[in-house]
Amino acid sequence: MLLFNSFLANEEIASQRYPVVEAAFVKAAAIQFTRGSIETYTELVEQFLFALDRHIGRVTAKFRVQGPELASAICATLFDFGNVDSYLWKAFSSYEAQLQAALENQKVSTGQTTISADQEANWKEEQRRAYFRSVNDPTGNRKAVYSTRDSMTRDATFSGAQDAVAHASHL
Structure with missing residues (x-):
């Protein structure tokens, strides 16, 4: 839970320290993990998807490594971080x-x-x-x-x- 504190506590700090694609992704995962607002989650996912296209275009070759890592993290969040009741x-x-x-x-x-x-x-x-x-x-x-x-x-x-x-x- 402490992992998400810096992203959830003060939105401006996270936006200044991290690229939009990373901040939106982690915030969306945090909202899902903490059972937050679906509206906020949806906005963050849309923000993430919008920023992801530019991010892939900018890092191209690096995304070959980042892509599977990102996909694994998305799978973990979709399966509710291993919660068998999800x-x-x-x-x-x-x-x-x-x-x-x-x-x-x-x-x-x-x-x-x-x-x-x-x-x-x-x-x-x-x-x-x-x-x-x-x-x-x-x-x-x-x-x-x-x-x-x-x-x-x-x-x-x-x-x-x-x-x-x-x-x-x-x-």
Whole structure:
């Protein structure tokens, strides 16, 4: 928590000491970590994205190193810093449990008592590919992609995130 204090306590100090892209990124992560205002978080993310394009253009080759580091940090914040009660973590855990149950059914149907790690990985990959083939159906039938929630009841701020999680949990 102390890591975020200098960014959250006095906005002017952070803006003067750090580039906009870094300050906006860390502030957004701090807002998410401290369960702050979604409006502030959204503004900071927009500020970060606006500054990121210029930052990449300025540092070009250095971004080959910074990009994966930044992506890893974004993944950590999206998964709520490892909180097992986070919405996104539960969705992915649920998906893994569904795959595991389907794998057990596969073992029963084939009469196998054990499946090697390679066989398991191959089977899971086949399941993912089948899902993505159904999502990218050339007939335009994309029903599998969309959440069944009524579009009128969705929270406007989080509707995209909720749909993404719904898709991930049905993979």
